Amino acid sequence: xxxxxxxxxxxxxxxxxxxxxxxxxxxxxxxxxxxxxxxxxxxxxxxxxxxxxxxxxxxxxxxxxxxxxxxxxxxxxxxxxxxxxxxxxxxxxxxxxxxxxxxxxxxxxxxxxxxxxxxxxxxxxxxxxxxxxxxxxxxxxxxxxxxxxxx
Numbered sequence: 001x002x003x004x005x006x007x008x009x010x011x012x013x014x015x016x017x018x019x020x021x022x023x024x025x026x027x028x029x030x031x032x033x034x035x036x037x038x039x040x041x042x043x044x045x046x047x048x049x050x051x052x053x054x055x056x057x058x059x060x061x062x063x064x065x066x067x068x069x070x071x072x073x074x075x076x077x078x079x080x081x082x083x084x085x086x087x088x089x090x091x092x093x094x095x096x097x098x099x100x101x102x103x104x105x106x107x108x109x110x111x112x113x114x115x116x117x118x119x120x121x122x123x124x125x126x127x128x129x130x131x132x133x134x135x136x137x138x139x140x141x142x143x144x145x146x147x148x149x150x151x
Contacts, residue, residue, distance in 0.1 A: 006030040008078045010071065011086025031078035033071055035062045035089050035105040038137045039122055041071040044100040048112065059107035066102050067112075072140050083141065084151045093121045 008031040009015050016032050046067040053064055065071060075083065095104040096118040102108055104119055122130065141150060 004028050005082060006078070006080045008075050008080035008083045009033065009086070010036070010075070011084060012088040014088065015084050015086040030080045031074055033062065033065055033074060035059075035092065035103050035107060036066045036071050037090055037092055037094065037103040037122065038087075039094055039125075039133050040066055040101050040103045041069060042133060042136050042140075043069060043102075045069045046097055046100050046102055052111070056111075060111050063102075063105070063107045063111050066105075066108065072144065075141075076144050080145075080149075082149045082151055083145050085141075090122060093119045096120055 004025060005027050007019070007027050007029050009029060010033050012034055016029065016034075019027055019029055046069075048067055052067070056064075065074065089103065089105075093104045094101040095108065095115060097116055101120075102112075102115075108115075125133075
């Protein structure tokens with residue numbers, strides 16, 4: 001009988017690396033998504049050249065997830081027992097592109113160097129707008145996970 005619990009992580013490698021100490025194999029990571037800020041994950045998909053979606057390294061996959069805004073669909077597809085959220089990636093600025101934005105991580109800068117740049121940090125948003133983003137993010141998570149499953 002397998003009692004292993006599956007985890008999804010929306011956060012950083014610091015949270016992911018915690019599971020390296022799981023010597024009893026209690027948890028397995030079914031989905032790990034980093035460098036996708038809350039605000040960016042709620043925005044419209046960014047249209048990029050279809051060649052951009054060819055397979056690449058981990059960093060490129062994170063940028064692809066951010067551009068396609070597929071965070072929530074990937075979390076849903078993972079069918080994880082729990083989700084661990086860590087907000088360290090909120091430190092990244094956003095690149096506002098037309099009517100959307102992406103998390104302006106090192107990977108985004110590497111793979112989309114010619115992208116129009118209007119860099120804004122989330123701290124520049126009005127507090128009420130940030131509250132709206134967080135509420136929508138929480139509502140999306142609660143449509144996929146019960147409160148007891150959210151860490």
